[in-house]
Structure formats: C-alpha cells, structure tokens
Amino acid sequence: MTPTAPDQGRSELPQHYYSRSPRRSDRSYVIKFTIKGRIIELASSGGVFSKEKVDLGTQVLLASLELPDRGALLDLGCGYGAIGVTVAKLRPGIKVTMADVNPIAVKLATQNIERNAVDNASAVISDLYSGLGGARFDMIVSNPPLAAGYAVIFPMIEGAFNSLNPCGRLVLVLRKGINAIPKRMEEVFGNVTLVSRRSGYRVFMSEVMPSGQDRLPAEGKEKAK
Numbered sequence: 001m002t003p004t005a006p007d008q009g010r011s012e013l014p015q016h017y018y019s020r021s022p023r024r025s026d027r028s029y030v031i032k033f034t035i036k037g038r039i040i041e042l043a044s045s046g047g048v049f050s051k052e053k054v055d056l057g058t059q060v061l062l063a064s065l066e067l068p069d070r071g072a073l074l075d076l077g078c079g080y081g082a083i084g085v086t087v088a089k090l091r092p093g094i095k096v097t098m099a100d101v102n103p104i105a106v107k108l109a110t111q112n113i114e115r116n117a118v119d120n121a122s123a124v125i126s127d128l129y130s131g132l133g134g135a136r137f138d139m140i141v142s143n144p145p146l147a148a149g150y151a152v153i154f155p156m157i158e159g160a161f162n163s164l165n166p167c168g169r170l171v172l173v174l175r176k177g178i179n180a181i182p183k184r185m186e187e188v189f190g191n192v193t194l195v196s197r198r199s200g201y202r203v204f205m206s207e208v209m210p211s212g213q214d215r216l217p218a219e220g221k222e223k224a225k
C-alpha cells in the first residue's frame with residue numbers, strides 16, 4: 001500500500017471540505033429529495049461536501065442500504081446529514097449518531113435533525129471515532145472522505161472493526177476502481193461483499209463475525225497492514 005490519496009491531483013475537488021476549520025461561507029442552500037416515499041429537506045451551505053445536491057454516491061448508498069428496525073447506527077463523515085437524517089426518518093427505532101470533523105457540517109446536521117423532526121438522531125464533532133466516547137454500533141455507514149486519503153480511510157476501517165458489535169456491518173460507497181479500500185476491508189474484517197454497483201459507484205460491506213473472536217486487537221493493527 002502506498003499512502004497516496006485517492007483523489008490526489010483531482011483539481012475539481014472541493015477545497016478542504018474535510019477540514020477541521022473550513023473557510024466560512026454564508027451562502028446557504030435547501031436540498032429536497034424523496035426516498036422510499038419520504039420527503040427529506042436538508043439545509044446546506046458553503047464549506048461542506050456536495051453543498052447544492054445530495055451526492056450521487058450518497059444516493060447509490062442510500063438506495064442499497066438494508067436497514068434493520070432497531071439498533072445503533074453511525075453515519076461517519078456525516079456532512080450536513082444526508083445519510084443519518086434519511087436513516088433516522090425511515091427507521092424511528094434506530095438510534096442514529098452522526099459524526100464529522102468539520103464543525104460547519106455538524107452544525108448543519110444538527111439543524112437538519114430538527115428540520116426533519118427526527119428525535120432518534122444526534123450529531124457530534126469527531127475526528128473519526130475519537131469524539132464518540134467508545135460507543136459501539138450495529139452499523140457504520142459512510143461515503144468516506146476520499147480527498148483525505150488512505151491516512152484517514154484506513155483508520156476509519158480499522159476503527160469500525162473495533163467499534164462494531166458482533167454481526168455489526170461497515171458499509172462504504174466508493175467510486176469504481178478504488179480497489180485498495182475494499183482490499184483493506186477484507187484484510188481487517190476477513191470479508192468484504194460488493195452489495196451494489198450503479199452509475200460508477202460501488203457499495204461494499206464487511207461484517208464482524210458473530211463470535212467476535214477474530215476482532216483485530218489494538219496492537220495487531222500494524223501487523224495486519
């Protein structure tokens with residue numbers, strides 16, 4: 001593995017949407033979309049990913065998600081909350097945590113929880129899992145920050161393994177051709193499945209085995225790379 005960022009050299013990328021201190025922008029937007037018969041309305045602004053419309057990869061991910069009725073779900077790298085708010089709206093029995101390193105994103109996600117009148121979701125500033133107080137989840141879902149590179153995404157995968165309950169699932173959407181990420185999912189979890197392919201995107205899932213016996217010990221992470 002070389003630590004090359006997947007998006008290195010892509011000049012069309014939004015500048016620093018994944019930053020802890022993004023440039024402020026006062027321009028705001030309202031995004032509306034319908035999913036599974038429910039209308040979702042999301043406030044957005046400059047300084048966040050895909051500010052004017054829900055990203056196509058995010059839409060592919062949402063369309064492919066098989067959600068349980070209950071449990072705890074983490075939307076990691078939540079942005080303004082497209083994934084987390086949608087899940088909370090579709091499944092009132094799921095407790096949704098949304099986390100992002102970008103404070104503008106978390107502020108918008110919090111507003112969008114209120115805007116969509118969901119009472120089973122919360123949003124928190126967190127650099128990967130560091131702000132989550134060791135919470136455990138049944139599902140972790142992300143449209144990961146490819147622009148931040150493998151230095152962020154590989155620890156995201158490793159941290160998922162240690163933050164998921166037995167039988168818990170990590171679900172990631174990626175642009176087609178980013179093979180190092182599903183490869184790392186397979187290395188860490190011992191399994192990876194392609195669950196959906198559409199419009200140049202791929203959705204991958206890894207699952208923690210029921211016994212949890214093959215859980216990656218903290219000191220084993222380096223060896224497993």
Ligand SMILES: C[S@@+](CC[C@H](N)C(=O)[O-])C[C@H]1O[C@@H](n2cnc3c(N)ncnc32)[C@H](O)[C@@H]1O
Pocket residue numbers: 017018019049050054055058076077078079080081082083099100101102105126127128142143144145146148152
């Ligand atoms: C591709 S965007 C997806 C945003 C949103 N989930 C969506 O689908 O529109 C990735 C998100 O990850 C966030 N991010 C980047 N690095 C992070 C980190 N170390 N910890 C938490 N979130 C991070 C970015 O700020 C950004 O909002």
